[in-house]
Amino acid sequence: MRTLVGAVALFASIAGMCVSAAAPQVTSAAAADARQRCLALRDLKIPATSIGLPTNGATIVSATFVIAADAGNSNGEFCQVLGRIHPVDPIAPDIKFEVNLPTRWNNRLLQMGGGGFDGTLVTGLGGASNQVPAAPTPLALGYVTVGSDSGHETAGGFDGRFALNAESFANFGRLQIKKTHDVAIALVHKRYGASPRHSYFIGGSQGGHEALIAALFYTADYDGIVAHYPAYDLTLMHLAAQHRARALFRGPDTWISPDKMKTIAAAVYGACDGLDGVPDGIVSNVGGCNRVMTMDALRARLRCPDGRDSGATCLSDGQLATVETFNTPFSLGFPLSAGLSVFPKLAILDGATFLNALGQGPVPSTWPTGQDATQYAEASGTVRYVITRDVTADPLAFEPGKWATRITEVSEAWDANSVDLSQFMSKGGKLILTVGSIDHTITPYNTVNYYERLVARFGQAAADTFVRFYRIPGFAHGNGLFNAKFDALGALDAWVDGGRAPGTLEAVDVNPQNHQRRRPLCVYPSWPRYTGSGDVNAASSFRCVTGDDASQTN
Secondary structure, eight states: OOOOOTTTSOOSSGGGGOGGGGSOOOOHHHHHHHHHHHHTTTTOEEOGGGSSSOOSOEEEEEEEEEOTTSTTOOSOSEEEEEEEEOOSSTTSOOEEEEEEEESSOOSEEEEEOOOTTOOSOOOSOSOOTTOOTTSOOTTTTTOEEEEEOTTOOOSSTTOOGGGGSHHHHHIIIIIHHHHHHHHHHHHHHHHHSSOOSEEEEEEETHHHHHHHHHHHHOGGGOSEEEEESOOTTHHHHHHHHHHHHHHHTSSTTTOOOHHHHHHHHHHHHHHHGGGGSSOSSOOOOHHHHHHHSOHHHHHHHHBOGGGOOOOTTSBOHHHHHHHHHHTSOEEOSSOOGGGOOEEOOOSTTTTOOOTTOSOSSSSOOSSOOTTSOHHHHHHHHIIIIIISOOTTOOTTTOOGGGGHHHHHHHHHHHOOOOOOOHHHHHTTOEEEEEEETTOSSSOHHHHHHHHHHHHHHHOHHHHTTTEEEEEETTBOSSOBSSOEEOOHHHHHHHHHHHOOOOOSEEEEEOOGGGTTOEEEEOBTTOEEEEOSSSOTTSGGGEEEEOSOOTTOOO
16 A cells, blocks of 8 residues: 555544644734735736737626635635636627635645536635535635636536537637636736746546646646546547437337336445455445456346346346446547547446436436436537537437537547646646546546556656546545545645655545545555455555455455
8 A cells, every 4th residue: 555645635533624723813914905905906907918818808897805704704814806708709708707816825726627518607615626525625725716617607517508609619628728727827916926836727527627628738837637537538428428328218128217227236236345345335346346247247137037127126128238338338430539439338337326317217308407317418418519509409319420520620629638748747747537436427437548548658657757546436426325525635735846646545435324434545556445354434444455356365
């Protein structure tokens, strides 16, 4: 097991994380100066020349001085700046942004990513992605925090109407990250008269995608990146979702109901839960599970008599075909950016529960709602608004081969498929990657593939100098059976600023029913195995091992 980094590991007492409580108080003179500097930003206009990509400049909408004692404020004293970055195309929407400038600045800037198709302002007022809820926010720790709405507003989910405007689509695809960063830097200079010592980006899902965009395309702007379960290849991901949605909704006999999914999960956990040394509701030995829980094994356990649906406790031949589609890599048939053409299998036989993710019936809605299958919602948003730009298109009837040219254009505009992070490595940049082993929204194998391509590109020794990857057993898409929260930002800062490369970290499960049980976060490809003694809810009762042999001795 690699050395536990004390400054990075989850604190033994969550309350003990509140280092801001021991920080020196702001003097009245300093507070008065901070207020004056904040209010001076109200009428600021940031010229287009200060932004490294084409815009019509930016204006400040408001600058509000927030004192530590204000009701509901857990961020200490800071200046909350709201503004807009104006597009070149007059009919494209502005990029709305928020930059929060702490009075006690730690000389660091943290940009935060969004989720789904974005469209909601990321305020930067809360915790960083997957942070322990009781821990101080980055703003309370002295980080300048930065977020945007990526250049459009939506009702959430995969509402892609913004993509019908070329500049709005380009902003979401990539450009808003740089534009928002540059505006934030201008505000930092105006407020503090200095540049940040370090600039970081952190996000999960689409925010993880944005984090990898920052590392790949805007290397000069960032010293450290945390990418949680990144949707870096949106094009392949959503076309694979369309392929799987077609399988799921091919007919009444192919849809997998929530009760059927529980039956599948029960079979997986029955075969795999104990392979890590303890039956605890977590499949940690994923490789071992892959060996014992195959499609043949599932058929032998769960096929209905004569292959016809006869209830929630078995699967028809049509439903088994759907599981097989989910459990098989999707091949597009032609290459996209960085030469990618295959999206890996889902974790349906690894313990993924697909909680509320397969829809409520065998016929999806014409316009996806929160009750529809995730695979269908993803396909609908991208097929209708991004690829065909025909809002009436039927996502289940879409044939990707007929749209190869447009699909390739889309991939070049918004994917971050390349693992050529040479410039990021050369400048000393650091990257932390994470994914949950039972993520049903973005399969964990997609992040595994990204990491393994990185290692193939640089070699293991060189990759180890700038990237760490953690596959987290029992964790899904920001939630899961083991709802892992940990201090990824602290680990990143200790690496970038202190040169302490992260090894085994520690996470706490914040699901209330699990009473804050803890597990080590093992550097991939190792995983946590129970030692055979000790409290199964304590991280110290597990050690990180490699390989998938369930008979490993302790």
